[in-house]
Amino acid sequence: MKTNNGSSRAYSITSILILIILAILFLFPLYWILTGALKTPAAINSAVPQWWPQEFTLRNFEVLFSKRSAPLFEIGSLTGPIIPGAIRWLINTVFMAVLAMLLTCITASLAGYALAKKRFAGRVILFSLIVAAMALPKQVILIPLIKEMSALGLYDNLWAVILPTVGWPFGVFLMKQFAESIPGEMLEAARIDGAGELRTFITVVYPMIKPGVGALAIFTFISSWNDYFLQLIMLTSSSNLTISLGIATMQAENSTDYGLIMAGAALAAVPIIIVFLIFQKYFTKGITMGAVKG
Amino acid sequence: MDKTLSPKLRRQENISGYLFLLPSLVFFLAFVVYPMVMCIWTSFTDANMNSNTADHFIFLDNYIELWKDPVFLKALVNTLIIVFVSVPIVCIFSLWVASVIHKMKEGPLSFFRIVFYLPVVTGSVAVTVVWKWMYNNYYGIFNYVLKSTGVIDKNINWLGDSKFALWCIIIILLTTSVGQPIVLYVSALSNVDHSLVEASQVDGATNTQVFWRICWPQIMPTTLYILVITTINSFQCFALIQLLTSGGPNYATETVMYYIYYTAFKLYRFGYGNAMGVILAIFIAILSAVQFRLAKEK
Structure with missing residues (x-):
């Protein structure tokens, strides 16, 4: 022993x-x-790496912010003041990720509740279809999506990235897992009290699935922020890029200026890492619940 | 509960069920199901970027051409290498990490969980560009470290050498793939029935025996799930290729997903690209089915 x-x-x-x-x-x-991102070009392009920068510089960020410019916003013919392209890309990315997150949470929690608790006809078939779709490679549908988005007039528009993200069935699956645990008696009691369907959802169902919604929110936000392939094929013009896409474009153009590219990478990565660190408890829960077989 | 509902309530259940589903269903049908159907349909046509000319139905011509296309075959072989190398490593590595950290206190446990998840959160573009710098022929730290420790005597052009390029890609892929499996294994291992573990320890079982006889069968569903998601992810390896090597040198890192992108967005052959997409989906389905089978037998 x-x-x-x-x-x-x-x-x-x-x-x-x-x-x-x-x-x-x-x-x-x-x-x-x-x-x-904070090293001088000389330190970057030296064969002997500096493990800790000997000299700090903001030069890389200055170049990054002077490289491209774009209006702050464009609504119809109204355009905002001209700002650095990288800031506009960051704004685009936040806009895209927040809308994808909100729409996914609303639609998925409604649908997940219905699939878990409503005994409507066709429910089993529909759920099987959702699970089957989840097992398919997401990227395979991107080519047809391009044509569809062009037909809808949404090509090179952030909505072309938001809408498919909302459609992806993982969220519905996750919310169904959480909604399963709502006791039927609570819904029954709400009905007897004369609460309408929507009222029941808001006052009884939503508080119970709130941790799930939190998990889904953070999960969607991060995956939408980082969904490079979808962004790459849908967005083309300089003022519509996301931050990942902008950095990738810069990388292709100035592939030897690693200082500049690291500044861009830092700008893309730091905000999302902070968001992740703040909400990582929810995140872990979401990943785990999403894996439990329904 | 079903049968106790009156017809009126029953109808109400139906209507409200569909109403709750409606918003989600609209997105799902329009932006997932419809493009999937279109993907299969256009794989039988010569569809291209030009929307003025009608697409011709050419039935299996794209598929026949695929099996004669040396680039596609090379891409398929590379993709399978990526999958068969990375999936077992990801599973074993994450299981080992999880088995060490799941007994830790909350603080260190979440520290390690976060550290291994960070490459996923950092995003494929940021991760890829920094690795590109680290692999660089002249300024990269790999050449510096390996040379100063005497492992190599002259700089290696890691991404430009067809002997190394694919392995360099696989290493990056591994660092971005273990985060989720570790989280899953930690939670699976902490849900293992503790009374069984204690009982077998009383009977004198060693730690190794306890692990394989008691824990392993109980975390099997998690292993299966991890195998499936890692397989799907490895098959879809794209951003790394597009940003680092564009499939080169000499197709050494060409993957199916990158070739689909190239065919569709550089050559504008949508039909041909979609045929590859269908083949890719079939491969993933077959591998997932095999994994399910194997897991069930055990």
């Missing part, structure tokens, strides 16, 4: 050491982005 304990302690100490080394390796790219 004693030897067993000794060897298992040795094992757990080694494991933790390896884990710490791995954690450092996993954090390194992010560290390299953040420090790279």
Whole structure:
């Protein structure tokens, strides 16, 4: 028994050491982005890397903000003041991710509740269709989506990225998992009290599935922010780009100015990482619930 | 509960059910189901970017051409290499990490969970551009570290050398793939029935025995789910290729997803690209089915 304990302690100490080394390796790219963004061109283009920048500079951000410019907003013929392109891309990305998040949460929580608690005809078939769609590769539908968006006049428009995100059935699946746990008696009681359907949803159902909505919100926000492929094929003009797309474009144009590109990468990554860190508890819950087989 | 409903209530259930579903259903049908159907349909046509000319129905011609297209076959082989290398590594690695961290206190546990999830949150573009710099022939830290430790004696052009390029891509893919499996395994391992574990320890089972006999069967559904999502993700490897190598050098990193993109958006052959998409979906379906089968047998 004693030897067993000794060897298992040795094992757990080694494991933790390896884990710490791995954690450092996993954090390194992010560290390299953040420090790279603040390094001088000389430090960047030196064969001997500076593990910690010897000299800090904002030059990369200055170049980033002077590279392109775009109006703050365009509504019809009304255009806002001219601002750096990278800021406009950031605004576009926030707009896109927030709307995708709101619409997904509203539609998915309504639908998830219906699938979990309403005994309507065709419910099983519909749910099977949703699960089947989830198992298919999402990117396969992108080519037909282009034609569809062009036909709707939405090509090169942020809505062309928002609408397919809302349509993706993962959210409905997740919300159904959460709505299953609502006791039928509570819904029954609300009905006896004479509450209408929508009222029941808002006063009884919504408070119960709130953690699920939180999980879905943060999940949709992050995945929509980072859905590069969809953004790449739908958005083309400089003032409509998202931040990821803008950085990718800059990378193609100035592929050797790593300082500039790291500044862009930092601008794209830092906001979403902060959002993730604030809401990561919900996030973990969402990932776990989404995996439970229904 | 079903049968106790009066016809009137029953109708009300139907109507309200559909009304609650309606908003979601509109998006789902319009932007998921419809393009899926169109994907299959156009794979039998010569559809292109030009909307003035009508698409011709050419039935299986695209599919026949695919099997004679050396680039597609190369892309398929590369994609399968990516899948068969990364899926087992992701599963084993994340299971190991989860088995070490799930017993930790809340603080260190969420620290490690966050660290391994960060590459996913950072986003494919930001992650890719920094790796591009790290792999760089002249300014990259890989060449510097390997040279100063004596592993290599002259700089290697990692992404430009067909011997290394695909493996470089796989390494990045691995770092962005383990986050979700670790979260899932941690939660699965902490849900393992504790009384069974304790009982077997009393009977003198070693830690290894406890793990394989007690824990492993109980986390099987999670393993299966992880296998399926990792397979789907690896098959769809795109951003890394598009930003790093464009499929080169000499098609060494061409993947099916990148070739679909290239065919559709550089050559404007929508029909041909969609045929590849259908093949990709079939491959994923087959592999998922095989994984389900294997998991059930065990």
